[in-house]
Amino acid sequence: MKKLFAVFTAAACLFAALSFGACTFGPADPKPDGPQPEAVTLSVYAPDGAPALALANLIDAGTASALSADPQPTHAFTYDIHVVDAETIVGFVTGEAPKADLCILPLNAASLKLGTGEVYKMAGTVTNGNLYFIAAEGAAELTKDNLSSLVGKKVGVVQLPNVPGLTLRATLNDYKIPFGVLESAQAAADPAKVNLVAFKPTDVTPAAGCDYYLVPEPAASAKIAGTASTAKPFKMVGDLQSLYGEGGYPQAVLAVKSTVAAQYADAVEEVTTRLEASEAYLKYAEPAKLIELLDAKRTDGLTPSFTAANLTKDVVARCSVRYTPAKDCKAAVLAFLEKLIAIDDSSATMPADAFFL
16 A cells, blocks of 8 residues: 555656646755754844834745745744834844844934944835825815925924924925924914924824924824814825925835844845835735734734724825835935935934945
8 A cells, every 4th residue: 555655646746747847845845855954033123103014024924934945945034023112123223232133223213323334234225205294174285396385384293303304304405495493383483484393193183273284104194084074174285205206215224134144145035025025015915914913013012003993005005115125225315314414414324335235
């Protein structure tokens, strides 16, 4: 019977080879008679919100290596993925022994903390902006042709001192539109400038005293939905990414520990391949599935950025998840950082060539 079974198995494999090409092993499986691959676990960190969406495709693939085409790989990679508080992300790439082997973090923070390229290198950009203008009905939609109509008006900006506010100011500079900062929405507006006001997300309401508000997703869509039945509902009236330039601006990047990039280039390629596929993956993924994937990796007790109440396919699309390798986005990255530094020289720094993988 054993001989008969062996003959049958060989015949079946021969038939498969003739019909379909060959009998093959799974992508991460070694040949039975070959050496076993070395097991390597790499830690991956991302701040909750739009940057974490970029990891959904990698999470969905499973933590074990699944992309290697080598039937006898030298390493079997496992990815230990963490979705953490955005306020703490820099801590995972700094210090004497940084925890993250790979980390998604804001570009300006990466330039400041990792710009020498000694400890980490930038593999590519991951997100390209998620900032939108909202206003009460009756406000004009903002375009490249009428952005100067903001002169004399008040614009409430969530995170005015940080990248959102810096990007808006850089965009206004590009259009040669003057701006200033008011202490509050109650202060008198300068009729010759765009009047920017710092706002907390919770304070953005149609009655808060500004003509327009710049708010990130998913908060922008949540504000629109939350005011839909009121006398002065919000509507979306502008896209800062398109106003900045085609393709948006380089918002978050993937940093890879230099030793990992040198020793485990195949793992870096695997992760970036998944990131490159994220735009297409997110286009078809159901929001409930994305929430499930991120919930499984989020720090215990951290309030999620995305929930069933605020995540829709439109919101996902407006988070601008799109991976671009460093070699293809270096010029755009340097141009953006130069603009930020011109506004606030403490907000970023020009990185060394060694920073780019």
